[in-house]
Amino acid sequence: MAFLEIDKLHKAFGPNVAVHHFDMTIERGEFITFLGPSGCGKTTVLRMIAGFEAPTRGTIHLDGRNVTHLRTRERAVGMVFQSYALFPNMTVAQNIGFALKVAKRPQREMEARVADMLDLIKLPQLAERYPWQLSGGQQQRVALGRALASEPRVLLLDEPLSALDAKIRVSLREDIRALQRKLGITSIFVTHDQEEALSISDRIVVMNEGRVEQVGSPLDIYNFPRTRFVASFVGTLNILAGRVIDPATGRLAVDGQELVTSRPLPPDDAGRERLLALRPEAIVLEPPASGRNSLAATVEEISFLGAVVRIRARVKDAVISLDVFNDPNRFLPERGQPVALGFSHDNLLVLDENADRVPGR
Numbered sequence: 236m237a238f239l240e241i242d243k244l245h246k247a248f249g250p251n252v253a254v255h256h257f258d259m260t261i262e263r264g265e266f267i268t269f270l271g272p273s274g275c276g277k278t279t280v281l282r283m284i285a286g287f288e289a290p291t292r293g294t295i296h297l298d299g300r301n302v303t304h305l306r307t308r309e310r311a312v313g314m315v316f317q318s319y320a321l322f323p324n325m326t327v328a329q330n331i332g333f334a335l336k337v338a339k340r341p342q343r344e345m346e347a348r349v350a351d352m353l354d355l356i357k358l359p360q361l362a363e364r365y366p367w368q369l370s371g372g373q374q375q376r377v378a379l380g381r382a383l384a385s386e387p388r389v390l391l392l393d394e395p396l397s398a399l400d401a402k403i404r405v406s407l408r409e410d411i412r413a414l415q416r417k418l419g420i421t422s423i424f425v426t427h428d429q430e431e432a433l434s435i436s437d438r439i440v441v442m443n444e445g446r447v448e449q450v451g452s453p454l455d456i457y458n459f460p461r462t463r464f465v466a467s468f469v470g471t472l473n474i475l476a477g478r479v480i481d482p483a484t485g486r487l488a489v490d491g492q493e494l495v496t497s498r499p500l501p502p503d504d505a506g507r508e509r510l511l512a513l514r515p516e517a518i519v520l521e522p523p524a525s526g527r528n529s530l531a532a533t534v535e536e537i538s539f540l541g542a543v544v545r546i547r548a549r550v551k552d553a554v555i556s557l558d559v560f561n562d563p564n565r566f567l568p569e570r571g572q573p574v575a576l577g578f579s580h581d582n583l584l585v586l587d588e589n590a591d592r593v594p595g596r
Contacts, residue, residue, distance in 0.1 A: 236299055237262055238261060238264075238421055239295075239296070239298075239389065239421060240260050240294075240295070240296040241257055241258060241284070241293070241295055242258060242293055242295075242296070243258060243292065244256070244257040244258075244292070244293035244295065245257070245290060245291050246288065246290055247291045252445055253276050253279045254276040254279050254283075254290075254445045255444075255445045255446045256293070256446075257280055257447060258447070259440065259450070262421075264419045264421055265421055265422075265437045266412065266415050266424065266435060266436055266437045267422070267424070267436065267437065267438050268423075268424045268425070268431070268435065268438075268440065269423065269424070269425045269440050269442060270426060270427070270432040270441050270442065270468075270469070271442035271443055271448075271468070272427055272443070273427060275442040275445065276442055276446075277425045277440075278425055279445075280442075281391050281393055281423060281425050282393075284312070284389070284423065285307055285310070285312050285314050285391050286305060286307035286310050289304070290303065297311075297389065298388065311385075311387050311388045312390070312391055313382030313385065313389070313390045313391065314391045315375070315391070315392045315393065315395045316378065316393055316395070317394040317395060317397055317398060319366070319374045320378065321366040321377060321378060323365065323366050323367060325366075326362065326364060326365055327353070327358060327361050327364050327366075327369070327377050328349050328362040328363065330366070330378075330381050331352050331353065331377060331380045331381045331384050332346075332349040334381065334384055334385040335348060335384055338385065352380035355380060356376040356377065356380040356414075361373065371398060371399050371400075371403065372406070372407055375395055375399065375407060376407070378395070379395070379411065383418070388420075389420070389422070390415070390420050390422040390423070391422075391423050391425075392411070392422065392423070394425050394426055395407075396408055396428075397427075397428070404431070409435075412435040429468065429469050429470060432453070432469075433453040433456070436452075438452055439451065439456045441456060441464075441465050441468065443464050448461070448462050448465050449465045456469055457469055457470055460512075460586070462586065463510060472512050472514060473513040473514075474511070474553070475553050476508065476510065477489045477509050477511040477585075478506065478509070479500060479507050479509055480493070480505070481505065482500035482501060482503075483502070485497060485580065487509070487511065487585075489511065489530065489550070489553075490550060490551040490552065490553075492530055494583060496511075496580055496583040496584075496585055497579075498581075498583070498585050509585050509586070510585070510586040511583060511585060513555065513578060513582060513583060513584070515556045515558040516557075517578050517582035518555065518558075518577065519576075519578070520546075520557070520559070520574055520575070520576065520577070521575060522575055522577075523575055524577060528577065528580060528583060529576065530550050530555070531550070531574075531575060531576075532548035532550045532573070532574055532575075532576050533549050533571065533573050534546060534547070534569065534570055534572050534573075534574055535549050535554065535570065536570065537567060537569075539561070540558075542560065542561055543558045543559070543560060543561060544559050544560075545557070546558075546559065546567075546568070548574055550576075
């Protein structure tokens with residue numbers, strides 16, 4: 236039996252459905268990320284796991300126990316909020332020890348646990364400071380220490396980094412992942428930031444409009460998206476309209492130019508219109524070569540992005556973006572120049588615009 240089982244979880248607020256039949260199993264010690272745009276239902280699912288929201292239908296089992304209707308404090312979960320939610324009239328040490336005090340732990344035990352948490356979050360020197368004396372990153376570390384102090388079985392993090400600046404976000408997310416690995420605690424992280432999700436997760440649950448679009452490892456989500464939404468939401472994507480010529484050999488046509496994909500196609504796809512997708516980093520400027528796809532295009536725009544140069548080239552009705560590393564010795568085309576866009580058969584994705592969302596698993 237999985238450590239955390241979520242079965243057909245459904246949540247409606249009056250006539251508005253926030254979560255549609257969410258299914259998920261999570262193993263002990265996994266780091267799972269719920270990823271999706273604002274309003275997709277990811278935080279609502281997290282709040283139902285925490286016990287802050289009651290599901291309209293469905294069940295939640297934690298370590299074999301049905302916790303669907305238990306109060307939050309009876310579930311042994313720790314929660315880290317986007318807004319930190321620290322008590323302004325309490326010191327760092329008092330904030331971390333608050334749940335232990337409510338649980339009436341012995342004073343000596345509580346002091347030892349708070350000291351351990353201060354070391355864990357690397358803030359032992361700030362024990363007597365108040366929240367208003369801390370930076371945003373330090374406040375979120377305190378919130379993390381408070382959530383872990385009571386030794387929860389599951390750690391829930393609701394967009395904990397979104398209020399921080401970029402450099403602090405990267406540093407803190409790495410620390411959160413390192414702590415999670417060290418403690419081995421089952422964790423669920425909510426974010427709308429694709430880079431965050433890809434960099435720290437064991438598995439990602441991509442959500443859209445209250446439903447699960449796809450569940451998979453970061454590599455699977457990025458390299459093998461199952462729906463157009465997943466492909467376009469996670470990373471940058473070029474979309475082309477294509478037609479299947481021969482499913483058996485993977486031959487397709489785009490604006491009269493023939494391409495080949497190594498991705499499997501259903502046998503009855505011959506003649507069917509399909510959406511094709513390419514990541515910008517999968518494309519190179521090169522002469523047509525045997526064994527590779529090539530599209531004739533015309534350069535429309537060149538943008539310098541620091542380490543990367545982004546080139547936008549037109550293929551009849553579509554504009555394709557490609558990224559090349561900024562190298563002083565690299566030849567770059569000029570606007571209006573014809574070019575050949577090369578990419579491997581493996582990198583040509585085939586999507587279905589109306590693809591069904593996949594169930595969580």
